[in-house]
Amino acid sequence: MKKPANSSETSSKGGSLRSILDLIPWVDFESVARVGIFFFIGLVGASIVGWVIFPMVLYSKQPQPINFSHVVHLDSEKVDGVEGETKAEKCLYCHLFYEDGTFGGIPKLESCIECHDDPESPQGESPGEQAFLTDYVAEEKEVPWLVYSKQPDCVYFSHIPHVKMAKLECATCHGKHSETDKLPLYEENRLTGYSRNIWGKRLSGMYFKKEPYDRMKMDDCAECHTKKGRKENNACFVCHK
Ligand code: HEC
Numbered sequence: 001m002k003k004p005a006n007s008s009e010t011s012s013k014g015g016s017l018r019s020i021l022d023l024i025p026w027v028d029f030e031s032v033a034r035v036g037i038f039f040f041i042g043l044v045g046a047s048i049v050g051w052v053i054f055p056m057v058l059y060s061k062q063p064q065p066i067n068f069s070h071v072v073h074l075d076s077e078k079v080d081g082v083e084g085e086t087k088a089e090k091c092l093y094c095h096l097f098y099e100d101g102t103f104g105g106i107p108k109l110e111s112c113i114e115c116h117d118d119p120e121s122p123q124g125e126s127p128g129e130q131a132f133l134t135d136y137v138a139e140e141k142e143v144p145w146l147v148y149s150k151q152p153d154c155v156y157f158s159h160i161p162h163v164k165m166a167k168l169e170c171a172t173c174h175g176k177h178s179e180t181d182k183l184p185l186y187e188e189n190r191l192t193g194y195s196r197n198i199w200g201k202r203l204s205g206m207y208f209k210k211e212p213y214d215r216m217k218m219d220d221c222a223e224c225h226t227k228k229g230r231k232e233n234n235a236c237f238v239c240h241k
């Protein structure tokens, strides 16, 4: 591209950088700068839409039916009776494995009423417990918990090889959930119907993984299998039976 005729005039005012640039006559630096600014504005705009607005619209948010505090229930000063020497053993008191190796998942009402057996006499004084007693214990109704880590139906995942055989800690995959006092909102992808925790909290997490437990995508499952020398588990039919 040819430079406009008046450009040497501007360059004499523009100082020494400008005269250096004029030594490269075939590039129109003013247009480049102008295009650059518009490109930059476009980039910022697209990023705001892509990283802030799109995720806000993409996910619907729902509160859990009642609050449940892991902090309270793992604190032996407040709750006596969740047995186990270590914290990990305490998890298994509620999240137990049955004899046949299947995982109990979220505890059923029957585990709760070992302590919360009388709707008329609460264990503590919190309004949360009162709601639990009136709405569920008295009605003998299961709490319809929303599962943050719920995988698509086509994915096969079993806890026993991971927890019992590979001896992985719960936190490797679930992060700090057992330190929650107040349950986070459950977020669901409007397009796929999947929990947001599967693809990660941050959209950028789709490309850059920051925390080991930030998400549980297909690649993350496979990455750990490879690291642990379990590449044979990365055939499609192993996870998609
Ligand atoms: C007194 C029973 C109890 C104990 C003890 C307990 N949990 Fe839970 N856990 C629950 C209940 C009830 C829920 C459902 C509400 C929620 O999401 O927190 C739950 C949910 C979870 C979830 C969420 C699963 C999902 O994806 O939605 C994880 C992860 C979890 N527990 C891990 C742990 C770990 C790790 C420990 C031990 C450090 C532990 N729990 C100890 C009762 C318990």
Ligand code: HEC
Pocket (backbone or CB within 6 Å): 066, 067, 068, 069, 070, 072, 073, 078, 079, 080, 081, 082, 094, 107, 108, 109, 111, 112, 113, 114, 115, 116, 123, 124, 125, 126, 128, 129, 132, 143
């Ligand atoms: C080993 C006894 C025990 C078991 C089992 C138990 N709880 Fe509790 N829970 C307590 C005690 C004691 C308190 C009162 C603690 C306080 O307020 O100091 C409590 C408090 C609560 C509260 C109010 C505080 C909070 O977590 O937000 C809720 C709700 C609750 N329990 C629900 C449950 C549910 C649901 C289950 C079954 C998954 C369950 N509990 C199992 C003993 C137990």
Ligand code: HEC
Pocket (backbone or CB within 6 Å): 091, 092, 095, 104, 105, 106, 147, 149, 150, 151, 152, 155, 156, 157, 159, 162, 163, 168, 169, 170, 171, 172, 173, 174, 216
């Ligand atoms: C290797 C990763 C991994 C480890 C380690 C792990 N989990 Fe999970 N957990 C998952 C995945 C993935 C799901 C979702 C499974 C599905 O939807 O089929 C899940 C689901 C759950 C659920 C909800 C299950 C339901 O359907 O109700 C609970 C509760 C839970 N895990 C607790 C635990 C506890 C407690 C431990 C430690 C004893 C643990 N997990 C260890 C990956 C893991």
Ligand code: HEC
Pocket (backbone or CB within 6 Å): 151, 155, 156, 157, 158, 161, 162, 165, 166, 168, 172, 173, 216, 217, 220, 221, 222, 224, 225, 228, 230, 233, 238, 239
């Ligand atoms: C942090 C490491 C880790 C992560 C993350 C992980 N796995 Fe695994 N997985 C293992 C190891 C180790 C084994 C081998 C356990 C053994 O048999 O000793 C295994 C075994 C398996 C098996 C074969 C055992 C069986 O049940 O038939 C399946 C299937 C599997 N994993 C699915 C998954 C899926 C799906 C995910 C993601 C949602 C996942 N894994 C995430 C470490 C991991």
Ligand code: HEC
Pocket (backbone or CB within 6 Å): 151, 152, 154, 155, 198, 216, 217, 218, 219, 221, 222, 225, 233, 234, 235, 236, 237, 238, 239, 240
């Ligand atoms: C180690 C376990 C694992 C293996 C091996 C695996 N997948 Fe997956 N796959 C998953 C998990 C977990 C998801 C859900 C999370 C996601 O979308 O990343 C998934 C999701 C998918 C989906 C999207 C399903 C939906 O409903 O959105 C397709 C399609 C798929 N896998 C195909 C394959 C094919 C083809 C292979 C073999 C090349 C394969 N997978 C191997 C774990 C696995």
